[in-house]
Amino acid sequence: FFFFFFFYFFFFFFFFFFFFFFFFFFFFFFFFFF
Incomplete structure (x- = not known):
């Protein structure tokens, strides 16, 4: 159980x-493109 949770x-x-x-x-690509 503990292992599964981890x-x-x-x-x-x-x-x-x-x-x-x-x-x-x-976001970076969009900003660079415009």
Whole structure:
């Protein structure tokens, strides 16, 4: 149970980081383009 919870938390953190990075990249590209 503890291991599963840790794995879920790690996955959630990784997903959040990836989303944030993608959003930042998109914003930068948009700003640079215009």
